[in-house]
C-alpha cells in the first residue's frame with residue numbers, strides 16, 4: 001500500500017489531487033476544516049481528518065494519530081503533500097490585525113514545517129520511498145502590495161524546503177522534498193484575490209484580467225502535473241519547481257543525481 005497525507009482537500013487543487021490519487025493500492029489521509037463528503041463517498045481508502053491548521057500545538061498529535069494507522073512494515077511509499085493555504089489577509093500590513101497576521105503564517109508556513117518535521121520523525125527508519133511536496137507559489141518571487149504575508153510565507157516555505165533538502169542529502173535514507181509553484185488556477189483562492197477591494201489590493205484588477213484572458217488552468221490539470229512530479233523517478237532534494245517551466249521539468253528527468 002502507498003500512503004498519502006494531503007492537506008487542504010475540501011476544494012480546489014487539494015481536492016483534485018486526492019480524487020486523482022484514489023486507487024485500491026493507495027490510502028489517503030485528507031486534512032481540512034470542512035469534510036469533503038464527495039471525496040469520502042468515492043473510496044473506502046480515505047481517513048478524513050477535520051482539522052484546523054491554525055491549531056499548531058495539535059499538529060504533532062494529528063500526525064501521531066495518522067501514523068498509528070499506517071503499518072510502515074507493509075508500506076511501499078509514504079507521501080506528504082502540504083497543499084492547504086490561505087491568502088487572507090489581503091491588505092497592507094498596517095491594516096492587518098495581529099490575529100490575521102499570525103493566522104496566515106501559522107497555516108501557510110508553521111503548519112507545513114511542523115508536518116514536515118513530524119513526518120520525517122515517523123519515517124526515519126522507513127526504507128521505502130518517502131517524499132514531501134510543498135505547494136508554494138510564484139508569489140514568493142512576484143510581489144503585490146497587499147499580499148506581503150502570502151508572499152513571505154511562500155518564500156519562507158521555499159527556503160525551508162531548500163534547507164531541509166540540504167539536510168536530507170546527508171542522511172542514509174533521505175526524504176525527498178521539493179517546493180512546487182503551480183501557476184494560476186481557477187480556485188477560491190484566485191477568486192478571493194480578484195474580488196478584493198481595489199483600495200486594499202490594487203492588483204485585484206490584474207487577477208481579474210488573468211481570469212478574463214483565460215490564463216487560469218483547472219485544478220484537475222494542475223493536480224495531474226503535481227502528481228506527475230510526486231512520482232517522478234529522479235526527485236531532487238530541495239528543488240523549487242515552477243511546473244509551467246517544462247524545460248526545467250525535462251532537466252530534472254534527465255539529471256539522475258541527488259535522488260531518492
Ligand SMILES: NC(=O)c1ccc[n+]([C@@H]2O[C@H](COP(=O)([O-])OP(=O)(O)OC[C@H]3O[C@@H](n4cnc5c(N)ncnc54)[C@H](OP(=O)(O)O)[C@@H]3O)[C@@H](O)[C@H]2O)c1
Nearest residue numbers: 008010011012013032033034053084085137184185187189
Ligand atoms: N489557485 C492558484 O492560482 C494558486 C497559485 C499558486 C499557488 N497556489 C497554492 O495552491 C494550494 C491550493 O490552493 P487552492 O487554490 O486550491 O486554494 P483553495 O481553493 O482556497 O483551497 C484551500 C484549501 O486549504 C484548506 N485550508 C485553508 N485553511 C485551512 C486551515 N486553517 N486548516 C485546514 N485546512 C485549511 C481549505 O480547506 P478548509 O477551508 O475546509 O479548511 C481548502 O481545502 C495553496 O498552497 C496555494 O497557495 C494556488
